[in-house]
Amino acid sequence: MKNKVVIVGGGMVGAAAAVQLAKQGAQVTVLEHSPIDAQAVLDDPQIDIRVSAINRFSESLLEKLGAMRLLKATRVAPYYQLEAYEQLGNSLLFDAADVSQTHLGHLIENKLIQASLWAQFAENGVAVETVDTLPTAIEQNLDSITLHYADKSYQADLLIAADGGRSPLRALANIGVTGWQYQQSCMGVLIKLDAPQQYKTWQQFKPSGPIAFLPMRAPYANLIWYQDAQTLAAMSDLSNKQLKERIVEHFFELPGDFSVEQKAIFPLARQHANQYSQGRLVLVGDAAHTINPLAGQGVNLGFKDVAALAECLEELEDLGDSKALKQYERKRRADNLAMMSMMDACYFGFSNDITPLKLLRNGILKIADQAGPLKRKVLEHAMGW
Ligand SMILES: Cc1cc2nc3c(=O)[nH]c(=O)nc-3n(C[C@H](O)[C@H](O)[C@H](O)COP(=O)(O)OP(=O)(O)OC[C@H]3O[C@@H](n4cnc5c(N)ncnc54)[C@H](O)[C@@H]3O)c2cc1C
Incomplete structure (x- = not known):
């Protein structure tokens, strides 16, 4: 008999887990409070301001799940180079050619990634149910796990929490998190550029916080602007024309004239679940780590969770085997923690104007840019390999 898997949350990571486990023979049900019509989303010309740099590992997973084929027919944009700048200082340039690759990854709207995975549900027998309330209890015994809602219950062999950073399921299971709220937030700005297709994504580290340029399918691009929350809140009241003036002052290297199309503010948090599994319950994606x-x-880390979980569960008779779920946790926890710590070291090390640190990081950028093997290692890590 097929193992039953219930996944709460059909975002990018939950949807990938659903297709992957269904392909491995499980009977999968996704519980989602905002279900989508995949084809309508894929056909929608409206650009999503939420965009992700998808690395090569994630691409290969999306390829395997049948999603990449659909995505390539939409608005994806490959990037070949990635550059990090110090303010008025040295830069570190990563190029796909450094590791004999055609590209480093693709920039893709989140809604398209999610829809390309949902489009695989029917073919793989994944069921979707809309839930409009929060779950009320989790009950486990040796053979199964049951998720209760006020009016319905779902019994499964394995329950997966893929319900995002605030994960109601994680809270219901009393799994705590360690982390903090950064003092800054970031603003995402969708711009329409008067320039040919761009293939380099870059970040500039400024004392006030980093800024980034993410080239989407021309003529669009996404700008990310870190600032303290108060300044950003004031900026969100600016008209698109006024915001453009601020961007021109702050972003030194845009490849052409542009218009501001959309803006949105995202709070920043670092959060890590104290455990990734509890009996037959397992956490993936932002539910486990933000x-x-x-x-x-x-989301690249979330896709790695999916691949690792699938590997640990492959050919198991009982997909809720707590030992296999602990093995998944061991595989992923250290990797996720290392990436979080590396990001924080960059974020805190670069976002200030302290002279000795400035000299040190200029030195680091210079050495790293010239150190072939070290650069290749970092690049391979960024590509998810
Ligand atoms: C500004 C910004 C830029 C980013 N850029 C990148 C990038 O370039 N590359 C990258 O890899 N990552 C990036 N990220 C991170 C990435 O967006 C997240 O890691 C990713 O969205 C997490 O996916 P998820 O599926 O785990 O969670 P979510 O995207 O949060 O999805 C959770 C899903 O669960 C559903 N849900 C929630 N609660 C319930 C419930 N109680 N019942 C049923 N359903 C529920 C939601 O509707 C949603 O569909 C960025 C994040 C931000 C804020």
């Missing part, structure tokens, strides 16, 4: 978006790694 990382500073500085290097665009959040």
